[in-house]
Amino acid sequence: KAGVTQTPRYLIKTRGQQVTLSCSPISGHRSVSWYQQTPGQGLQFLFEYFSETQRNKGNFPGRFSGRQFSNSRSEMNVSTLELGDSALYLCASSLVSYNSPLHFGNGTRLTVT
Amino acid sequence: GENVEQHPSTLSVQEGDSAVIKCTYSDSASNYFPWYKQELGKRPQLIIDIRSNVGEKKDQRIAVTLNKTAKHFSLHITETQPEDSAVYFCAASGDSGYALNFGKGTSLLVTP
Numbered sequence: 001k002a003g004v005t006q007t008p009r010y011l012i013k014t015r016g017q018q019v020t021l022s023c024s025p026i027s028g029h030r031s032v033s034w035y036q037q038t039p040g041q042g043l044q045f046l047f048e049y050f051s052e053t054q055r056n057k058g059n060f061p062g063r064f065s066g067r068q069f070s071n072s073r074s075e076m077n078v079s080t081l082e083l084g085d086s087a088l089y090l091c092a093s094s095l096v097s098y099n100s101p102l103h104f105g106n107g108t109r110l111t112v113t
Numbered sequence: 114g115e116n117v118e119q120h121p122s123t124l125s126v127q128e129g130d131s132a133v134i135k136c137t138y139s140d141s142a143s144n145y146f147p148w149y150k151q152e153l154g155k156r157p158q159l160i161i162d163i164r165s166n167v168g169e170k171k172d173q174r175i176a177v178t179l180n181k182t183a184k185h186f187s188l189h190i191t192e193t194q195p196e197d198s199a200v201y202f203c204a205a206s207g208d209s210g211y212a213l214n215f216g217k218g219t220s221l222l223v224t225p
Contacts, residue, residue, distance in 0.1 A: 004156075031211075033211075033212065033213075035215075041217070042202065042215050042216065042217035042218050043157070043202060043204075043213075043215040044215075045207070045212040045213065045214065048211045048212055050211075055211045056207070056211040056212050058212065090156070090157070098211060099144060099145035099164070099206050101147060101159045101162060102147070102159070102213065103159075104149075104156040104157045104158070105156060106155070106156050107156065
């Protein structure tokens with residue numbers, strides 16, 4: 001069974017630009033979560049989607065948004081990029097999401113210059 | 114919101130020794146506690162998890178203990194090997210159950 005796939009692996013953007021990251025969950029997994037990983041803050045929860053509905057959102061500004069499609073694939077978007085948005089963005093999928101093991105992708109490394 | 118504290122931030126042990134990583138959480142509603150291992154440049158991978166109705170769980174050289182009264186849980190690795198070197202993250206389920214709150218990680222180094 002294929003794992004969680006994230007594209008692209010690396011991105012370099014300039015301040016003020018916007019970016020879209022993509023995530024394809026494990027087949028059959030309907031829940032997709034996004035986390036931001038930085039050296040100082042560890043993994044921080046961004047949002048979680050199930051059946052195209054956002055069920056929970058972390059403490060991030062409105063510049064961070066996401067969506068989920070009917071095939072469970074998910075995208076996250078960051079608008080008006082800031083230097084502090086440089087991080088590894090991890091997507092994770094799970095079967096049912098509530099108190100379930102998360103299966104992470106390899107992440108997208110975003111660098112904002 | 115939920116706050117998960119993890120200690121120590123770095124841990125160095127000799128091969129064959131045991132390693133213990135401790136986490137505390139603040140939300141008494143948390144009832145799911147996974148541990149993830151992240152090797153350099155790789156994705157976090159689940160190594161063991163425990164739910165609030167269980168006090169201890171073991172899988173070969175790895176064990177996790179949970180004390181709900183004290184709101185802390187620990188990872189125990191016995192007979193450590195160099196391939197155990199990685200960053201380990203503890204996590205606790207948030208109040209909604211749909212998100213995990215992670216500790217900031219413990220960098221474990223096992224020296225031969």
